[in-house]
Amino acid sequence: MTARSGPDPNRSLVGASASDAKLAENYLRAFGYLPEDVPLQSDSGRAAVRASQAMALLATTGDIDEATRTVFEQPRCGFPDRQGVEDPRSGKSLTSVAEFVAFGTVWDHAVITYRINNLSPDFDQNRQRALIRAAWERWAAVVPLVFQETTGAPDIEIRFARGSHGDGSPFDGPGNILAHAFFPPPNGGSLAGDAHFDEDEQWQDGVRPGGFDLFNVAVHEFGHSLGLNHTSVPNSTMNPFYPVPSTPAADDREGVRQIYRRHIWAASLYRDVLGRRFDDGGLDFWVRKLFSNSSPEQVARGFLYSLENSGRIATDLYFTLLDRAPEPAGLDHWRTQLAGGLGRQSAIVAFLDSAEYRGKYPADDAFIDSLYRRLLRRPPDAGGYRYWKDMMKGGMSRYEVARGFVLSDEYCRAYARGLYRNYLRREPEQAGWDGWTGRLKAGLNHQDAETGFVASPEYQNAVVSWW
Template sequence: MNLLAYSGIILCILQTNKGFEISREKRAKGFESDKYLEKFGYLDEAKGGRQHDETSRKYAISEFQEFAGIRVTGQMNEETLARMLAPRCGLPDVIRPGDRIPPNARETNRNKPSNFYAPGFKWDKNEVTYKFVGFSRQLPQSSQRRAIRNAFSKWSAVTPLQFRESSGAADILINWVFGDHGDGSPFDRRGGTLAHAFFPGTSAISGDTHFDEAEEWTEGKNAGTNLEIVAAHEFGHAIGLSHSNVRGALMQPFYGGYDPNYQLQSDDIRGVQTLYGSAPRPQPRPQPTRAPPATTPRDRDSGNNPDKEICELKFDDIANGPDNRLYAFRFGRLYKFNYDGVGIEKVYKNSRRVFPKAPKNIAAAAFDRRNNKFYIFKGYKLWRYSQFTLDAGYPKRLQGWYRNVDAAIVEDSGEILLLKGKEVSVWREDFASPPRGYPVAIGVKWPGLRDDLEAAVRYRRISYFFKGANYFRYNDYNRKVDYRKSKAGPWLGCGRPEPK
């Protein structure tokens, strides 16, 4: 049986940086960018000697540049090549274009997880056990146990998860192996693959984590490969996380080497808390009862909690901005979110201070990262911005179906989708009418999702839809709504912090 197809492997193949600079020029000479883009999900595999067309290649390069956090040009350049040659994890970053579910596709097999990106897999319990099937011969067993405990502790510190070593049956089996070790994902020699892990699940190999014994495993020094940091990254996969495109996150695909002060970043924490929730708060010790101090209305209102206007804010639409920040529009005002996407950093009483000549009450907004263009829709008109400058000749008139839309969302593929009433359609500036197959019902594109939505955004590779005080998180893999929640806490930072 091919375990890759069966168990939803998170095949995280990390390439070491030892000797990287020496071999970089040699690798660059034989480097094929199309093969790289195919391997990591940006292009479909070209079969039968076929070549990719320039449009597909441009979109793929743009998507990689966006994910890698470098300037988006759609063209191969020195910066892009350097990033492609950098040490990284072998798990594909995105779903291949051909595997992205089209709006009229039949229901996918939910019992066959993707072998590259399957958000939503998690352990159905809070105590997860692990067992050492073998050890590396390069470090004392006590050092290895310490590294593994420390790696797990990064995740248990921010979730209800507790990890316990077991001498019997266990959820996660840990081993150091050479070459072909029977799971369909052979290791190579030193300087190539470092480790891989499997998603949570019910198969015999679910959660298992393997390290390549051909590598030089070290503890507390720059030389070789730091075991604890690699293990912490791998265990992120083993508890259900995919890769992050946030620079500095532990779950980003590019291996950064030894850092004695490494920590989970906010994106790692929010990702894992989306699956498991936050760590329980320690119970305070009982204190003697004291009379509460007298307060005035001024005292009660002087805290850091957002005011009522923010906590009850509805969105005309919400979109990623040219500066990688979230922006929400409402009645001519513009709300700039904090860097982590929770809470409002700044309120602009007139959105035109940021987007010159924008309409007072927008209908929809979308940022096309491939071309670095920000679009605002209202009625029969379209506004286009480069960064925050209105392009010459805009606003322009929209055609046919694309008039009077309600919301917009940009998919990972770069496609802009416009929502209108009960329907949704792909949109491009050169479209006078929806292409073949569109528009389709919102319930066909996103089964289980209601229509008459007010706003939508694709944020950190998850789709969110808004209606009034609530939002809906959509699970693209299972093609269902995960849940409906109030947006006050997860988005506007009101009340007790909670994940999106």
């Protein structure tokens, strides 16, 4: 919004009435625009008014006009809007808000527990509990986090309180501040993530006159509990002024996904490597690994060489090469071998050299033809067919022939191209394609090549927008 023309923006609030000045001072100090040691009647005080007007998308005049007074009295979240405001003269921070409002923290696990310490007497408590659960689910639909209510020691405590309630941020009675919440650890110490609702408000189910919608306010506050700050973007859940959209908007989704990008990456490995949705305990395990100094490469290898993925590879080889489902003993054997470090291409060669495969193609010419069709996915060309037939006549074993196909430029190039398409959702650039093809021809395990793709910065960045 373009600011309208007005008085000199550098003059102080000399003309403000005493009641307007007091209203402005209380608001600006409460929401992080003006520290206690900076007077309202100063250039910095006028700058603070302009900053609060910008957050509310008003003309940034620095005057306390009717629209600005309305904002100062509007029901809203008690979480400060600004942290680290700079004095235009000194360049030093003007805010001295508590440490818990510092931005940038994130939960270092995926299963986040909450405990409801008490509920409001204003309406049915079972319904309140359901609304709180539904508010968490709005964020679980945006990022791979699991919210579980507990009666034990929680990550997040939720409670209703009046006035001063032990967190250094007292409520103000009916109206204005409705609730507040704290960022994830380490900010806030024992209060990290906690959400408090002002019991002096009239809480209700639904946005309508006479009270405040618990669900609407909870969705907003839980955004703070996850690490989101306020935004001036209109129609966003993290706008500070009640009511807000109860479904996180594009601005909210982009912000929380950037905060939880490592969680999204781990969850994406379940989807893209294992072909399924994450299980709660497994995701929590891998996210904790990422936050305890395990590298993306180590976590990716954990997925690629897991018993689950190894079983998927082995099952696929049975169907692709032997045209049947695996028997339990055989599946267990190959799954164990692959999880122990055997490369997928080595398993392919072993299948092709097996007695069962020999029984399917006892003649050398049929064996060669099958390799073209099953591995290269095309009929044999005359020159290539003749080459391999001559090699077998000269004494080359089936094992060596199969290995020659699996390490051929054609097979490795096709496999590398598939990695680009499957994981990066694009066609390969020539230099990268040539590089991966060369490494595969030199014997790089297929699982290690996949590790390189899913641990790459390109994939890690891309999955945030694909979630």
